[in-house]
Amino acid sequence: MSIWTPPVITAIASSDYPADNTLFSTLTLPLDTASAENRWQLERLSGVLSIQSPEGLTQSVDFVGGKSRHRSREAGHGAAPLKKALGISTFEKRHARKPRIIDATGGWGQDAWLMALMECEVTLIEKNPIVHALLADALARAKLDGQCSDVARRISLHNDDACNLLAQLSADVIYLDPMYPHRARKKADSKKSMQILQSLLGPVDDILSRHLLEAAIKNGATRIVVKRPKGATVLEPMSTFSGQLIDIQSPNTRYDVYLKHTD
Numbered sequence: 200m201s202i203w204t205p206p207v208i209t210a211i212a213s214s215d216y217p218a219d220n221t222l223f224s225t226l227t228l229p230l231d232t233a234s235a236e237n238r239w240q241l242e243r244l245s246g247v248l249s250i251q252s253p254e255g256l257t258q259s260v261d262f263v264g265g266k267s268r269h270r271s272r273e274a275g276h277g278a279a280p281l282k283k284a285l286g287i288s289t290f291e292k293r294h295a296r297k298p299r300i301i302d303a304t305g306g307w308g309q310d311a312w313l314m315a316l317m318e319c320e321v322t323l324i325e326k327n328p329i330v331h332a333l334l335a336d337a338l339a340r341a342k343l344d345g346q347c348s349d350v351a352r353r354i355s356l357h358n359d360d361a362c363n364l365l366a367q368l369s370a371d372v373i374y375l376d377p378m379y380p381h382r383a384r385k386k387a388d389s390k391k392s393m394q395i396l397q398s399l400l401g402p403v404d405d406i407l408s409r410h411l412l413e414a415a416i417k418n419g420a421t422r423i424v425v426k427r428p429k430g431a432t433v434l435e436p437m438s439t440f441s442g443q444l445i446d447i448q449s450p451n452t453r454y455d456v457y458l459k460h461t462d
């Protein structure tokens with residue numbers, strides 16, 4: 200069995216974007232001034248911070264452009280199972296406000312953006328510094344966009360391990376979308392965005408996800424939502440969970456909702 204090592208990512212410095220030098224030095228990446236093929240690179244392309252893999256895949260996060268505009272419409276339609284899993288309508292009826300959500304597994308921020316479109320305040324946590332940098336760049340650009348700035352301002356982003364941060368933060372709902380080990384085995388079938396994520400993060404196992412669920416259960420939030428692929432096993436907490444577990448199904452995804460008893 201080969202041992203996984205994180206990819207070495209070269210940052211491409213450009214005199215057009217001097218502010219990026221601070222980011223690149225914080226990330227302690229090797230620097231170059233020109234792009235090259237067949238290596239990992241972090242580079243600003245047409246104003247957008249982007250990561251490129253040696254295979255030529257490019258990934259950035261964009262909350263302003265085409266796909267995200269489509270997802271804005273989804274917030275009212277296709278995102279209904281997510282909205283139900285988060286319990287937004289029920290919470291709003293009871294408390295006359297939207298729930299505050301911690302999305303503890305940031306990734307490419309697509310789910311967090313939907314939650315912010317649903318007018319929820321979202322604390323977004325991402326532990327991988329490169330993924331975090333791409334998210335931060337997308338949020339900064341969205342905050343400058345007339346149509347997106349209100350949504351972007353509902354999201355506060357942290358670069359940390361959520362297992363630590365969940366002990367300090369409070370929320371009404373905690374949302375977890377951990378990498379699922381089976382997805383890694385289907386590398387050839389998986390989407391470009393997921394392939395890049397798998398390469399940046401390395402192998403995943405459910406034990407780490409179970410620790411994350413445990414940290415969520417120890418937090419004061421009464422509702423925890425875990426996104427799983429359809430047909431995947433239910434994520435077991437590390438200790439006994441005495442609350443109620445329900446699931447919300449959508450075509451490719453299942454949301455397991457852990458409801459804690461409140462006295």
Ligand SMILES: C[S@@+](CC[C@H](N)C(=O)[O-])C[C@H]1O[C@@H](n2cnc3c(N)ncnc32)[C@H](O)[C@@H]1O
Pocket residue numbers: 303304305306307308309310311324325326327330359360361362376377378379396400411
């Ligand atoms: C499947 S992706 C999430 C995708 C995301 N829901 C979206 O809509 O784009 C999982 C992400 O969670 C992050 N993650 C996993 N465990 C974490 C932890 N303990 N703390 C913070 N981030 C974590 C990984 O680095 C990865 O970027």
